[in-house]
Amino acid sequence: MNHKYIAFETIVIKEIRRFARIWLQTLVPPAMMIGLYFVIFGNLVGRRIGEMGGYQYMEFIVPGLIMMSVIQNSYSNVVSSFFSHKFQHSIEELLVSPVPNYVILCGFVAGGMARGLGVGIIVTLMSLFFVDLAIQNLAITIAVVLLTSIVFSLAGFINALFANSFDDISIVPTFVLTPLIYLGGVFYSVELLPPFWKFVSGLNPIFYMVNTFRYGILGTSDVDIVWAFLILLLFITLLYICCIVLLRRGTGLRS
Amino acid sequence: MTTAISIKNLQKTYANGFEALKGISLEVEQGDFFALLGPNGAGKSTTIGVISTLVNKTSGSVEVFGKNVDTHVYETKLDLGVVPQEVNFSQFEKVRDIVMTQAGYYGMPRQLASERCEKYLRKLGLWEKRSEKSRSLSGGMKRRLMIARALVHEPRLLILDEPTAGVDIELRRSMWEFLTEINKNGTTIILTTHYLEEAEQLCRNIAIIDEGNIIENTSMRKLLAELDSQVFILDTAIEIAADFDLGLENASVRKIDEHSVELLVPGGISINQVFSRFDQLGIKIDSMRNKTNRLEQLFLSKLNDNQN
Numbered sequence: 092m093n094h095k096y097i098a099f100e101t102i103v104i105k106e107i108r109r110f111a112r113i114w115l116q117t118l119v120p121p122a123m124m125i126g127l128y129f130v131i132f133g134n135l136v137g138r139r140i141g142e143m144g145g146y147q148y149m150e151f152i153v154p155g156l157i158m159m160s161v162i163q164n165s166y167s168n169v170v171s172s173f174f175s176h177k178f179q180h181s182i183e184e185l186l187v188s189p190v191p192n193y194v195i196l197c198g199f200v201a202g203g204m205a206r207g208l209g210v211g212i213i214v215t216l217m218s219l220f221f222v223d224l225a226i227q228n229l230a231i232t233i234a235v236v237l238l239t240s241i242v243f244s245l246a247g248f249i250n251a252l253f254a255n256s257f258d259d260i261s262i263v264p265t266f267v268l269t270p271l272i273y274l275g276g277v278f279y280s281v282e283l284l285p286p287f288w289k290f291v292s293g294l295n296p297i298f299y300m301v302n303t304f305r306y307g308i309l310g311t312s313d314v315d316i317v318w319a320f321l322i323l324l325l326f327i328t329l330l331y332i333c334c335i336v337l338l339r340r341g342t343g344l345r346s
Numbered sequence: 347m348t349t350a351i352s353i354k355n356l357q358k359t360y361a362n363g364f365e366a367l368k369g370i371s372l373e374v375e376q377g378d379f380f381a382l383l384g385p386n387g388a389g390k391s392t393t394i395g396v397i398s399t400l401v402n403k404t405s406g407s408v409e410v411f412g413k414n415v416d417t418h419v420y421e422t423k424l425d426l427g428v429v430p431q432e433v434n435f436s437q438f439e440k441v442r443d444i445v446m447t448q449a450g451y452y453g454m455p456r457q458l459a460s461e462r463c464e465k466y467l468r469k470l471g472l473w474e475k476r477s478e479k480s481r482s483l484s485g486g487m488k489r490r491l492m493i494a495r496a497l498v499h500e501p502r503l504l505i506l507d508e509p510t511a512g513v514d515i516e517l518r519r520s521m522w523e524f525l526t527e528i529n530k531n532g533t534t535i536i537l538t539t540h541y542l543e544e545a546e547q548l549c550r551n552i553a554i555i556d557e558g559n560i561i562e563n564t565s566m567r568k569l570l571a572e573l574d575s576q577v578f579i580l581d582t583a584i585e586i587a588a589d590f591d592l593g594l595e596n597a598s599v600r601k602i603d604e605h606s607v608e609l610l611v612p613g614g615i616s617i618n619q620v621f622s623r624f625d626q627l628g629i630k631i632d633s634m635r636n637k638t639n640r641l642e643q644l645f646l647s648k649l650n651d652n653q654n
Contacts, residue, residue, distance in 0.1 A: 094454075184495070185451060188448065
């Protein structure tokens with residue numbers, strides 16, 4: 092077996108073992124939080140809202156909530172795991188070994204995807220208690236969720252490289268990621284917004300990801316699907332190049 | 347003989363302007379047991395950091411078994427095992443998992459990794475602890491775990507940065523035996539340590555680094571031969587007279603108490619002459635020891651010369 096593949100597999104297994112070992116911190120809280128969204132916003136408040144974008148409010152928010160859990164967990168897994176390796180200096184185990192930078196990156200991204208998609212599946216199963224999900228386009232649904240998970244795993248990796256303290260790994264999720272998710276059309280249709288805010292929403296990449304995922308599940312979307320996939324691929328390319336350049340320079344890793 | 351490591355004009359200036367290495371050059375032959383000594387902040391760990399690619403050098407070159415570490419990354423890293431000064435494994439992982447993961451990073455198939463893991467954990471007395479979380483290990487066990495981890499891919503060159511710091515005497519001696527054994531089996535070893543007795547016992551060649559410069563690079567034998575005198579403490583079976591005089595030219599004696607004397611023996615006088623003289627005077631020697639470690643005496647003198 093190729094030594095690079097073995098190294099990649101080792102990183103992925105280590106990452107999965109890490110978040111599985113602390114499942115009470117990594118898997119249960121996000122699932123519980125999204126469950127509360129289902130009960131409060133979807134069920135209790137949603138019944139009074141009625142329809143949104145031509146669907147029952149509960150049906151409308153389910154894709155957004157699944158995507159929200161994938162984004163948050165992909166990001167937080169990579170940023171917290173990689174920063175912990177830096178903090179404990181165990182990242183040196185990897186840096187002294189002959190693992191190429193791209194294998195290190197792909198290993199951590201795959202770990203982030205495993206947790207992001209794992210929580211996404213848990214949330215999807217929970218949603219079945221509240222709505223009947225009939226996926227309209229399975230290929231688009233799977234493709235968009237995978238690509239979105241990659242984007243935020245890469246973003247989490249960059250955050251971890253620059254982070255010097257545990258505060259630094261919570262700033263971006265709290266002050267950047269959460270507002271972008273909430274304003275990314277998870278809870279409302281962009282058609283409800285005035286033209287200016289509709290335009291502003293168009294600048295938010297998460298808006299495209301949520302709507303494309305919603306298209307895959309419900310069959311309707313506020314955005315052009317092709318455009319959304321191009322944005323995703325563009326982000327992946329830019330973030331990947333950025334990560335590789337930073338790794339090569341040793342930013343945040345080598346003195 | 348092949349050169350295990352060749353460092354040429356290595357310079358490192360940190361972002362804060364501190365010049366840790368000022369153009370050092372050093373060669374270590376294959377199969378050597380080499381001591382890299384120096385006071386704190388002298389540049390030892392920076393040198394190891396550059397060799398193991400944990401520190402970006404400012405200029406110069408490093409070759410491991412004739413291959414440049416910048417251009418032959420995979421080959422040079424395969425040849426290298428590093429035991430750092432500080433514990434650098436996850437405290438939440440099990441002992442076996444730490445070694446197995448490292449083997450995976452080196453691309454070792456699972457079966458081979460498992461065999462090597464067992465081999466080195468047994469050799470280092472950690473096999474019984476294999477299923478325990480690493481944080482539950484004692485300080486000495488953590489150091490041994492780092493050695494097992496560094497050896498799992500069986501590197502040709504092993505670098506140990508103060509491997510016995512804080513380790514008790516018994517454990518330190520068992521680690522010396524283990525390191526001597528792997529060196530005899532062909533592994534080149536570079537050791538940094540603050541225990542000069544350790545360097546003297548184990549190493550054949552030595553470099554002393556101070557303020558970012560190599561101030562001495564020679565064999566242990568040649569270095570120790572530079573000692574122009576040695577100071578011994580002798581315990582005697584009978585009481586020593588107050589006006590005791592050994593009667594050997596240039597050898598001075600100072601009485602410590604009734605049964606012990608401090609004896610300065612210049613380079614030209616052999617220990618046999620000293621013992622003969624005591625014999626002639628009818629004084630039986632119970633025991634004898636160096637007042638200070640010989641290497642320590644030289645080390646301090648070299649540092650003093652450099653700083654003056």
